[in-house]
Amino acid sequence: MMENNSQTVIHAVHYKTGQNVEVKFDGNIISEVNPAPKLQKEVPFIAPGLIDLQINGYVGIDFNTLPIKPEEIRKVTKELWKQGVTTYFPTIITNSPEKMREALKSIREASQKFAEVEEAIGGIHLEGPFISPEDGPRGAHRQEYVRSPDWDLFCTFKEAAGGKIKMITLSPEWENASEFIKKCTNDGILVSIGHTAASPEKIQEAVKAGARMSTHLGNGAHPMLPRHPNYIWEQLANDDLASSIIADGFHLPDSVLKVILQLKGNKTILVSDSVSLTGMLPGEYSLHIGGKVVLTPEGRLHMAESPGLLAGSVQTQLWGINHLLKRGLCHLNSAIDLAALNPSLLLHLPVAHISQGNPADFILFYQKKTKDIELFKTFKNGKVVYENKEVSKHVSSYYDELLGSSDSTFKTSS
Template identity: 40%
Template sequence: MRIRARHYATGRLVDIVCEKGVIRSVADASRDRPDHEAGWVSPAFFDLQINGCDGHSFNSEKLTREQIHHVVQVCRKHGIGGFLPTLVTTSQRALVHGMTTLRQACANDPEIAYAIAGIHLEGPYISPEDGPRGAHPLAHVRPADWDEFQELQEAAGGRIRLVTLAPEVPGALHLIERLVQAGVTVALGHTAASPGQIRDAVVAGARLSTHLGNGSHALLPRHENYFLEQLASDKLWASLICDGQHLPAGLVSIIERVKTPARLILTCDAGPLAGCPPGRYRMWDQDFDVVAVGPSTECKIVVAASGFLAGSWAFTDLCVGNFIEFTHCTLAQAVDMASAQPRSLLGLPPRSMETGHPADLLLFDWQPGGAFVVKETIQSSMS
């Protein structure tokens, strides 16, 4: 298979020849006819946070293998070759069902196993306060519990690689230490912690701020608060939702300058209603609205009662395009934030566009100031 496009980092027009799922060569474009062609080529995206889409939720007590397969395929249309299915605060029974279904799906479907490099548990050990809790149901927020986590990790077959929690929750600091010892990456999020509690969590081993700037009170003390403390910590990476709804452009720009591109990750945090047409939907005993925004076809998802955002309607491709527009960073920096950097944070092997690496590639069109348009996601199993 011969792919012809501009290299996302160098801008050179290259031919990438793939064979049996592996990149065999990357060289200046030849005269041979390519099998696939696009404006640009990069490694496929890897997203730390996908809750579902098209009405399918990884949190559902009725989650099926077919639904997981559907989400994998939709993600691929948006350039996402790999991701962490994300289960959020709910009953232990529903979480066990989700973890078990994901484990079985990975065991029986190679396509699913390839896309799902791990699972993200976001909650239930989070702040009960309105604002920080976001759309997570209060009834299922609870103190940190290692035994309970172990039950989930067992159901998942050891696939939980990322846990987002609030460090001020009883037992959380101890849980962070045990998770880190067990090789699980710990993120802070949906938190109302004091600056001191944020610092303690970093000492205990927390490494990421999940969707920094969201899952927060509307108003904060001006100098000492959990947002500024996380922003100031050089040991914390940050993930950002750049769907154009969760964070204003100016704030994204500030976070990019403080954290630097090397410590940023772009996530779409696609909600179960991502991609659904505008309307009212019922999920987890709550009403949600999908609301059209602006003149485009884009939407946002909100909790009907509170108006709080409930994950993103959009996917990673839109977020990458927005991030470049908001910060004026390079194409390569933004793509790395949505592909190489999340893998690196989790300690997963890199997927570079180099000879010998798996052929997990994204073909897309893009121009400065224009939209990011996915043409095709090529996976090593296909090439």
């Protein structure tokens, strides 16, 4: 990276084309992207910053355990930079209306207090309380707070969030679901079907009303289903529904990931669905939702009393990308798109293209022989917000050559 007056220039390999490019940006906006000659030494790949539509918590901080301090949300934001995530959706799940409003208000206040939080949060994802009350589809959501869609109640959530709710997961099995979905859609909110026991007919009605995504398809479901029809087949077959997936290696087997990827194509979206124990050491923990759980050294989180039942995901978008790459389920460009371009297009976020006029939100990384990638740098609004010092040691000589100086250095924001 080199700086010329107010302009910053980066030489890298574009993740989609495989071509060397020169990316210039003034402040927080990309000003030019031009072809560049191939250099003697290896240069990093460049790709858009990752987007995660489902973050329940991270590094011991839970967005659903009150009280939530603005400083904690700021910490999550900065920790996610270390995973290449530059835009994320804090996810508030089923709880009492009072506690849901308090959690939503906390995120709004953190955005008002800290500019980096405001810039990183693409919107709030409301996962519940309008979901299935049935065991299995309900998942870890507390049954006593599950209820049918209620527009007046939802408006109190919107007010508490300061208009930041941009996505809602609900089940269309309720009688008034279609009317509620239409109102959300007219209000510019993405409706996603999830935690559902809905019939195929109800799912079709929901799509006609405006639903456009399935939340973590294949999870939050009954352990046993009819061969056909069932709500998973119905969502898979519907061309108007995008599907988010958790590719942590535990929530879905590779065969299911492969089927979803092949059927949904560029309407597949990678999410982490991370809970507060993401980034924590293995051991036994007690969660506000789920009770006693065990985090294994392999990265699997399960219920302490029922090891066969998962208690959430403790992995990140970067982990999911690497799982898909190492298992041969995706090529590099497709794996990145699942966590950047595809969610950006679905939610109309202007951050997933390395092109003139777009925000300078991107990552630099290297691809290892094992196919997985190693994050090098994360840029947010044109500033380096994370740098992998170990990787920097190995590549500093390249930048010395590029700049023609032995004392060239990286400039990293605090």
